[in-house]
Amino acid sequence: MKFLLISGNPKSGGLCRALETAIENGARDGGAEVTRVTTGGVERCRVCGDGWGTCRDTHKCAFGAGAFDELQTLAREADRIAIVTPVYWAEASEGLLAFLDKLRRCEAFGGDGLRGKPVLLAASPGGSGNGLVSALDQLERFCKHTGANVFDFIGQNRWNAAYKQKAAYEAAKLLVTAPDNFGAR
Numbered sequence: 001m002k003f004l005l006i007s008g009n010p011k012s013g014g015l016c017r018a019l020e021t022a023i024e025n026g027a028r029d030g031g032a033e034v035t036r037v038t039t040g041g042v043e044r045c046r047v048c049g050d051g052w053g054t055c056r057d058t059h060k061c062a063f064g065a066g067a068f069d070e071l072q073t074l075a076r077e078a079d080r081i082a083i084v085t086p087v088y089w090a091e092a093s094e095g096l097l098a099f100l101d102k103l104r105r106c107e108a109f110g111g112d113g114l115r116g117k118p119v120l121l122a123a124s125p126g127g128s129g130n131g132l133v134s135a136l137d138q139l140e141r142f143c144k145h146t147g148a149n150v151f152d153f154i155g156q157n158r159w160n161a162a163y164k165q166k167a168a169y170e171a172a173k174l175l176v177t178a179p180d181n182f183g184a185r
């Protein structure tokens with residue numbers, strides 16, 4: 001069971017990193033092999049061609065050599081994924097969006113690397129706590145476009161961090177043992 005944590009967080013300390021650690025620990029205690037990656041090295045989409053680009057058909061980024069290709073492969077190979085971001089400007093971080101924007105284009109139309117994949121979404125704002133819902137909404141839209149299956153949303157702020165980290169641990173642990181088709185009706 002491969003569990004990939006995709007982080008848009010550039011920091012090595014702080015609350016967002018603590019949330020990631022809780023998720024990593026939960027997944028590991030659930031029996032998964034956990035890999036954490038950050039998205040800082042991915043260049044933004046160039047919006048090539050007529051707007052759709054060649055990635056719609058090839059499911060690969062024409063300019064993806066390096067960081068993007070490596071992360072796309074890891075995402076495709078993972079059995080479970082957690083996406084974690086600090087909240088910047090009421091959105092996911094720019095580094096994470098650079099990766100997700102490209103990945104969505106590659107996977108949405110028949111790439112199918114994420115279709116049906118169980119995903120845990122988590123966001124962590126700073127002082128004001130504003131923008132948590134819109135950041136999670138943005139991540140949910142990515143999942144809808146790529147067909148990934150949202151297992152849960154974790155919204156951490158400065159006031160709820162202690163119990164949300166416990167919830168994140170439990171969610172990740174359960175996500176590992178949940179059936180692949182947990183969302184199927």
Ligand SMILES: Cc1cc2nc3c(=O)[nH]c(=O)nc-3n(C[C@H](O)[C@H](O)[C@H](O)COP(=O)(O)O)c2cc1C
Nearest residue numbers: 014015016086087088089090125126128129130131
């Ligand atoms: C460019 C930028 C934009 C930010 N925008 C928001 C925001 O919209 N709402 C908010 O509550 N915090 C915002 N923050 C604060 C970050 O969410 C916070 O610094 C980040 O989660 C790291 O906190 P941590 O050290 O506790 O992990 C912003 C920070 C940066 C650097």
